[in-house]
Amino acid sequence: MLSAFTFGTPFQSSEALEKIPADAQVVVGITHVTTGDDSSRNEIFWDHTMRVVDSLPAHKGYLGHKIRKQLFGNEAWTMTVWKDEKALQNFISGEKHSDAIQNGLDAVVKARFVRLMISKSDVPMSWDDAEKMMDEKGRDLYGRYSPQKSE
Numbered sequence: 001m002l003s004a005f006t007f008g009t010p011f012q013s014s015e016a017l018e019k020i021p022a023d024a025q026v027v028v029g030i031t032h033v034t035t036g037d038d039s040s041r042n043e044i045f046w047d048h049t050m051r052v053v054d055s056l057p058a059h060k061g062y063l064g065h066k067i068r069k070q071l072f073g074n075e076a077w078t079m080t081v082w083k084d085e086k087a088l089q090n091f092i093s094g095e096k097h098s099d100a101i102q103n104g105l106d107a108v109v110k111a112r113f114v115r116l117m118i119s120k121s122d123v124p125m126s127w128d129d130a131e132k133m134m135d136e137k138g139r140d141l142y143g144r145y146s147p148q149k150s151e
Contacts, residue, residue: 005070005071005072005073006068006069006070006071006127007068007069007071008066008067008068008069008077008127009065009066009067009068010066011064011065011066011123011124012064012065012066013063013064013081013123013124014057014062014063014064016061016062016063016083017063017064017081017120017123020063020083020120021120022119022120022121023119023120023121024119024120025117025118025119025120026063026081026082026083026084026117026118026119026120026123027081027082027083027084027085027087027088027115027116027117028079028080028081028082028115028116028117028118028123028125029078029079029080029082029088029092029113029114029115030077030078030079030113030114030115030116030125030130030133030134030138031077031078031111031112031113032075032076032077032111032112032113032134032138033075033076033077033078033108033110033111034074034075034108034109034110034111035074035076035107035108035109036074036107036108036109037074038106038107041106041107042074042107044103044104044106044107045104045106045107045108046104047104048099048100048103048104049076049078049100049104051096051099051100052096052097052100053065053067053078055096056080056091059087059090059091059094060087060090061082061083061084061086061087061088061090061091062080062081062082062083062087062091063081063082063083063123064080064081064123064124065078065079065080065081066078066079066124067079068127074109077127077130079124079125079130081123081124085115088115110140111140111141112134112138112139112140112141113138113139113141114133114134114137114138114139116133116137
């Protein structure tokens, strides 16, 4: 769980979100990442993360996002909202996201992910609800493996 000292972006929605009926189901992808203490690796991670965030509106089926980060820590969360599973999967397998994983993974000590179907009327989810869903349904992306090597 994140400490009380976090900051984040407000929810950024696309025009497409407004056109979806309130009772329609949308897909939410939530990622929780903990980076290590290597500042040069973390800088690379954040550079690639911001490239991915900046690219979001260009993806077909993108509906919105928000991010948050510990102020004095190494934990961060992303929440993205998509029209359907296919849109989220296309984003995950897309060039920017794949490049970010390839180049930023060395900074990551732990990562978890959860994919949810929720009513559009519940968008955006609160971070409290996102943490609860992560605890209940999230999966560890790397098992016991930690990409960052101890030095």
